[in-house]
Amino acid sequence: MDAMELSWGARCAGLAFFGFTLCMAALSVVLLLVRRWPWCSCHVCRAYLTRSWARDFTNLGDWYAHLLRRSPTGTVHVHVLGCTVTANPANVEYMLKTRFDNFPKGKPFASILGDLLGNGIFNVDGTAWRHQRKMASLELGSVTVRSYAYKIIAQEVETRLMPVLADAADRGMVLDLQDVFRRFAFDTICKISFGLDPGCLDREMPVSELADAFDTASRLSAMRGAAASPLLWKMKRFLNIGSERELKKAIKLVDELAAAMIRERKKLGVSNSHDLLSRFMASTGDTHAVDDKFLRDIVVSFLLAGRDTVSSALTTLFMILSKNPDVAAAMRAEAAVGDKPMTYEHLKGLHYTHAVLYENMRLFPPVQFDSKFCAAADVLPDGTYVAGDARVMYHPYAMGRMPHIWGADYDAFRPERWLTGPGSSFVPASLYKFPVFQAGLRVCLGKELAVTEMKAVSVAVVRAFNVEVVGENGRRAAGAPRFVQGLTASISGGLPVRVSRV
Numbered sequence: 001m002d003a004m005e006l007s008w009g010a011r012c013a014g015l016a017f018f019g020f021t022l023c024m025a026a027l028s029v030v031l032l033l034v035r036r037w038p039w040c041s042c043h044v045c046r047a048y049l050t051r052s053w054a055r056d057f058t059n060l061g062d063w064y065a066h067l068l069r070r071s072p073t074g075t076v077h078v079h080v081l082g083c084t085v086t087a088n089p090a091n092v093e094y095m096l097k098t099r100f101d102n103f104p105k106g107k108p109f110a111s112i113l114g115d116l117l118g119n120g121i122f123n124v125d126g127t128a129w130r131h132q133r134k135m136a137s138l139e140l141g142s143v144t145v146r147s148y149a150y151k152i153i154a155q156e157v158e159t160r161l162m163p164v165l166a167d168a169a170d171r172g173m174v175l176d177l178q179d180v181f182r183r184f185a186f187d188t189i190c191k192i193s194f195g196l197d198p199g200c201l202d203r204e205m206p207v208s209e210l211a212d213a214f215d216t217a218s219r220l221s222a223m224r225g226a227a228a229s230p231l232l233w234k235m236k237r238f239l240n241i242g243s244e245r246e247l248k249k250a251i252k253l254v255d256e257l258a259a260a261m262i263r264e265r266k267k268l269g270v271s272n273s274h275d276l277l278s279r280f281m282a283s284t285g286d287t288h289a290v291d292d293k294f295l296r297d298i299v300v301s302f303l304l305a306g307r308d309t310v311s312s313a314l315t316t317l318f319m320i321l322s323k324n325p326d327v328a329a330a331m332r333a334e335a336a337v338g339d340k341p342m343t344y345e346h347l348k349g350l351h352y353t354h355a356v357l358y359e360n361m362r363l364f365p366p367v368q369f370d371s372k373f374c375a376a377a378d379v380l381p382d383g384t385y386v387a388g389d390a391r392v393m394y395h396p397y398a399m400g401r402m403p404h405i406w407g408a409d410y411d412a413f414r415p416e417r418w419l420t421g422p423g424s425s426f427v428p429a430s431l432y433k434f435p436v437f438q439a440g441l442r443v444c445l446g447k448e449l450a451v452t453e454m455k456a457v458s459v460a461v462v463r464a465f466n467v468e469v470v471g472e473n474g475r476r477a478a479g480a481p482r483f484v485q486g487l488t489a490s491i492s493g494g495l496p497v498r499v500s501r502v
């Protein structure tokens with residue numbers, strides 16, 4: 001035998017070995033699926049697996065809301081997902097406050113989002129979470145950061161958002177308002193969090209590599225959570241194929257761009273900067289010694305926290321205002337200050353606008369559902385037994401559509417339902433009935449900031465423009481918008497609008 005025959009023989013043996021290994025791996029997956037997949041043929045599981053719910057409902061959340069309305073306890077089980085879904089406020093309080101330690105995010109959640117979020121605040125429990133929560137709440141609660149953030153918001157509205165809308169109004173062109181708000185929220189959160197300006201809402205509307213990679217990564221990470229078995233995505237990740245290959249590429253890009261941001265921040269110095277990243281770096285002592293992976297996880301968490309949530313709420317708000325011009329007119333009347341710009345104090349006093357924002361988020365919460373894992377077997381206040389390691393999901397989107405929480409007119413957009421205080425002032429609902437910002441020990445740390453940002457934008461826009469939804473999403477005016485699967489809600493096809501000056 002010569003050398004060529006030898007190497008050919010070796011290659012054949014290698015290929016045979018590879019083929020055999022692949023077959024064995026596939027066989028193990030099938031065996032594992034058969035052993036662990038909770039096959040179930042109840043009507044809920046059948047409808048979930050065959051997607052037959054889509055015949056009658058626009059979104060999965062609408063179907064869940066329908067099931068939960070019909071359940072006497074406000075709780076249902078999706079056995080194939082190993083998941084209990086609840087819209088019962090007593091259960092929500094029990095999980096998020098009373099038995100907080102027994103309902104952590106858990107390992108399955110950490111592994112679904114771990115590649116994207118690392119050990120950032122959203123993805124950890126226990127000591128790691130407590131440490132970041134303390135640091136973040138100190139900074140987000142400080143007067144210096146608040147006034148720095150407000151200055152940035154006001155500047156972004158004045159110098160970027162309003163000129164883009166004025167331009168669209170003058171040219172009579174149709175604009176995707178969802179895209180505009182995502183660009184606005186991305187620029188704003190990057191400036192507040194890292195002191196750097198990606199300039200996404202510049203007139204030329206440049207493509208942002210970071211924003212794009214971040215979108216792809218969060219969409220594909222959310223897809224993992226919806227899979228009937230984690231084995232499916234774990235196998236795809238192992239083989240580096242399909243959506244997992246795409247996710248890996250997107251996360252690599254996010255990592256590179258976050259690293260560039262951190263390098264830039266370190267180069268610029270942190271001592272006189274008020275952005276959150278600089279303050280985190282300064283509070284940990286030697287700036288150059290801070291672990292870059294820790295900072296990378298902070299960067300990604302704050303992008304996730306502050307960008308898509310705010311833009312999602314603003315998008316659905318203008319979709320609703322387009323159908324309710326009387327509400328837009330009432331907001332305009334409340335905010336009348338002549339030609340003077342709005343101050344922070346003035347914004348705080350806008351009770352009607354506050355009610356409009358909350359009523360919008362009741363029907364269209366930016367984070368439509370949230371899951372916890374039950375550490376040790378437990379019984380929820382409505383009598384539901386939850387096994388150890390099982391997933392429990394509370395569902396703000398469905399909860400906003402429950403007659404037992406909001407009354408028979410739950411599907412009507414009625415800001416007045418929030419104005420029950422003295423002199424028709426705004427009164428918040430219990431966060432366990434309205435867990436749009438979560439509730440209990442892990443309640444959102446950016447709530448005040450988000451409300452200020454949404455007030456500043458909505459008031460500036462309604463004072464200057466009429467916004468009318470056009471195109472397909474306008475024609476669907478009577479029905480629910482279709483949401484894209486993701487960590488935060490975004491409308492499929494965007495929100496095409498025509499803007500005209502008031």
Ligand code: HEM
Nearest residue numbers: 133305306309310313366367436437438442444445446450
């Ligand atoms: C309308 C806008 C917003 C909504 C609806 C919202 C909603 C939420 C929700 C549902 C959670 C819980 C997530 C989970 O644990 O899985 C959360 C947590 C959090 N949010 Fe927000 N958020 C908004 C804006 C913001 C902004 C602008 C910031 C800050 C810049 C922020 C910072 C945070 C942080 C740091 C946490 C983690 C809290 C913890 O785990 O202890 N949020 N938010």
